[in-house]
Amino acid sequence: MSRNTPARRAVRAAVVICAGAVLVAAVIGAGRAVSLREDVLHRSSSAGAGVTYPYQGTRHAADLLLVEVTRIVGTSYELRLGPGADTYHYPVELHFGGAEPRVRHVRWDPDGVAVDFADGNSVHVAADNFRSTR
Structure with a gap:
């Protein structure tokens, strides 16, 4: 057999x-x-606008980074927000199409941050999302 x-x-x-x-x-x-490479395309801090956010009884400035992330499956873009956003951050994925987003203007206020892009898109992120990312 x-x-x-x-x-x-x-x-x-x-x-x-x-x-x-x-x-x-x-x-x-x-x-x-898995990220193969991460490049910071834009950096901003609420300290430059005189805005801080409460966290555990003290106030801290927040950072905003626009990051290009290269992975095996392609390239994407995200905003990273929080005090010390290089280390701990609140991520916001950007899906505006294929072109690299370019920050035109950042407006910090006590309620959050608004980011205007050169292509006309804009994003608003409430401070509750990023002020306690430590």
Whole structure:
């Protein structure tokens, strides 16, 4: 009796296909999670506007970074906000299309921050989202 029957070959092929699909899914999942490179395109601080935010009984300035993030699956852009946004931050993913976003103006106020971009898009982030990201 042959050990390499059509049924065994079909099962083996199905196992190889499933393993390949799992491997592809893992690469795509890891590709979204792992940054290959991060470049800060714009940096702003609420201290320059004289605005601080309360956190644990004291007041702190907040930072805003526009970051280009390169991953296996492509390039994306995000705002990072918070006191010391280089380390801990509240992320805001930007989906304006393919072009690199360029910050035109940043307005800090006690309720949050508004960012206007050169292409006419704008984003407002409430201070409650980023003032306690330490």
